[in-house]
Amino acid sequence: MSFDKLGLSAELLRAVREQGYTTPTPIQSRAIPAVLSGGDVMGAAQTGTGKTAGFTLPLLQRLTDNPRAGGQRSVRALVVTPTRELCAQVQESVRTYGRHLPLRSATVFGGVGMQPQVDALRRGVDVLVATPGRLLDHLRQRTVDLSAVEILVLDEADRMLDMGFIHDIRKLLAALPPRRQTLLFSATFSPEIRRLADGLLHDPVRIEVAARNTAAETxxxxxxxxxxxxxxxxxxxxxxxxxxxxxxxxxxxxxxxxxxxxxxxxxxxxxxxxxxxxxxxxxxxxxxxxxxxxxxxxxxxxxxxxxxxxxxxxxxxxxxxxxxxxxxxxxxxxxxxxxxxxxxxxxxxxxxxxxxxxxxxxxGNPIEQELVPGFEPDPNERPEPIVKAPQGRRGGGRRARPR
CATH class of the missing domain: 3.40.50.300 (P-loop containing nucleotide triphosphate hydrolases)
Known part of the structure; x- marks a missing residue:
């Protein structure tokens, strides 16, 4: 199958070709038509499979097919990610594939000043990519309006749960209109992710293109x-x-x-x-x-x-x-x-x-072991306990969170 068969516009196909891609990955070939249909989607794919383009391309297509009347620039699509780096990566994908479309996008994350983000939001944004903490800051200061969001994407949902963002996500959901398309993407369909999806998604299309928790074959x-x-x-x-x-x-x-x-x-x-x-x-x-x-x-x-x-x-x-x-x-x-x-x-x-x-x-398999000459382990060395590093919060208490 080629990208030409997925129902994407000429402008999006041009951007895809400019990136040197001709054949969609499995997650893309299944997710793109599912998102274009307008229903909720729950996708699981191991990292490196093209998942970001799998939701970015159809998201841009849907916004283009249904332009906002009167040229308004309120946020129409919201992508929530767990980290600043992933936020920037998704924004890069939106810009790359949307370069030939009349859509504006912006990022909202912590570690940088608020004012440039406020200025971008005031100018008008169609697609907003954000981390939970900083987005909540903007909501509290009334510098962002999410009441017109048509499409919500929760990317790397499993990591957001691991980092203790579930309470922030629930606060964000309260600011969104109940009638919307919701897309949830995760590396796995863990029991926790399934419970989250049950409360967020309505009769979702489920897409799983790799065995759970398998490592990339390459x-x-x-x-x-x-x-x-x-x-x-x-x-x-x-x-x-x-x-x-x-x-x-x-x-x-x-x-x-x-x-x-x-x-x-x-x-x-x-x-x-x-x-x-x-x-x-x-x-x-x-x-x-x-x-x-x-x-x-x-x-x-x-x-x-x-x-x-x-x-x-x-x-x-x-x-x-x-x-x-x-x-x-x-x-x-x-x-x-x-x-x-x-x-x-x-x-x-x-x-x-x-x-x-x-x-x-x-x-499900042992990993090959190889001794490197000159660096063999001491057979008399005794194991010592490993102190677990905190990775956000899983329950109550404070945490240092990347916004």
Whole structure:
């Protein structure tokens, strides 16, 4: 099937062709007609499958097919995402595919000043892409009106639940008209996501294009057993010996990301850290440098890296395994995107054996292990408990949230 058969306008097809795409991915070929039909949609697809274009293209089509009378510019489509980076990525997709359409779009997220966002909203916006916290700020200050929203998209809904945004989402829903089209996209159809969908969606079309929690088939996975104190040296060795030019490295904590980036710089590797405590400007600069090739190693926490879309990223390294097995799937999904190959390497010490077993149970297969000469683990090293890093809130209490 080609994009020409999906019911998209000539302007959208032109934009798709300009990006070099001719054949839709499975999620796109199923989601685009479903969204165009006007009903609610619940979509699940592993990361890197083209999910963003799967809802962006038909959303733009529907807004174009039903222009607002009198040239009004109130918000007609709202896309809610969990992180600033994903917010910017979705906005880039809206701009890319809507470049030949008379539609305006804007982003609303924290870490930057409110006034430029207020000015953009006053000028009029058709498509608004936002994170929950900052969007609530605008609602409280009456600088945004969501009463005319026709289409609501909840993107990465599973991550929003993980980050404790469910209460914010419910507040946002109260500001939206009850008659609307709602699209919910998630990496998985977990029981929590199904419960959320039951309260939001009306008789939705369900689309699931990959087995639940499977890792991308285009990603080659490998585990290197190593001693606790040998990880940094092993990582530097792998980057140098393998001549890796672009590497995304995951740590569990913000402090760990900062420390590792500084240590890698000491090893002569250009590195930068990206996490929730970094200013938006610092995060944007680090990501831009990484995409342009000026930064060789980008060290990130799970929340900061969620939704990062880096074309042809060849290597992902789990410097520390995640506490939640599903996060492993999200991490390695940063590579092997759009059918391209990629490599995911995990550096595993004795503390993380149980975490590795949990990941392998989720995947349904063991991951190949390979000892690197000179970095073999100490057989006498005893496991130590892993302190879990807070990732937002799951119940009451305060949290530091990216708005």
């Amino acid at each position: 990603v080659a996975q490998k585990v290197h057993p190593v001693s606790r104190g040998g990880k940094r040296g092993l990582l530097s060795n792998l980057i140098r010996e393998g001549d890796w030019e672009q590497v995304l490295v995951f740590t569990r904590t913000k402090h760990g990301a900062n420390r590792l980036a500084k240590q890698l710089e000491g090893d002569g590797l250009v590195a930068a850290a990206i996490h929730g405590n970094k200013s938006q400007g610092a995060r944007t600069r680090a990501l831009a440098g990484f995409k342009q090739g000026d930064v060789r190693v980008l060290v990130a926490t799970d929340i900061a890296a969620r939704g990062l879309d880096i074309e042809e990223l060849p290597h992902v390294v789990n410097f520390e395994l995640p506490n939640v097995p599903e996060d492993y799937v999200h991490r390695i999904g940063r590579t092997g995107r759009a059918g391209r190959g990629g490599q995911a390497v995990s550096l595993v010490c004795v503390d993380e054996i149980s975490l590795l077993r949990g990941i392998e149970r989720l995947l």
